[in-house]
Amino acid sequence: MRLFLGYLALAWLGIGGWLLVDPGALANYAGVAALSVNGTIELRAMYGGMELAIGLSALWALWRPRWACHVLFMNGVITGGIAFGRLVGVLAVGSASVYTMSALSFELSAAALCWVFAKRLSGEQHRG
DSSP, X not given: OXXXXXXXXXXXXXXXXXXXXXXXXXXXXTOOOOSSHHHHHHHIIIIIIHXXXXXXXXXXXXXXXXXXXXXXXHXXXXXXXXXXXXHHHHHHHXXXXXXXXXXXXXXXXXXXXXXXXXXXXXXXXXXX
């Protein structure tokens, strides 16, 4: 589980840091581009700042293991929500790119693992 939390931290911190510095990178690999200064700020906030915060939560759980269950639950809810929205988008347009399917694979597997590990930790905490 600690290895998985480390993976989540690296994944979220890496993409969040990158997009905070270079939100225009989304245009190249996801087809998402800002149309205004406000749009660039929004991309930095939602793709940079929010993803950095998610990654920092995983680091926090590595540093303070008593928070791991809560952080895994939160990451499961967030990645599950993103996956749900992405899946609705795929169904609405009737197709998906390689990028979309790769992102959906990450989100669904991360959400599932978060829920499994959080449930396991929750059970251990209630028994011990």
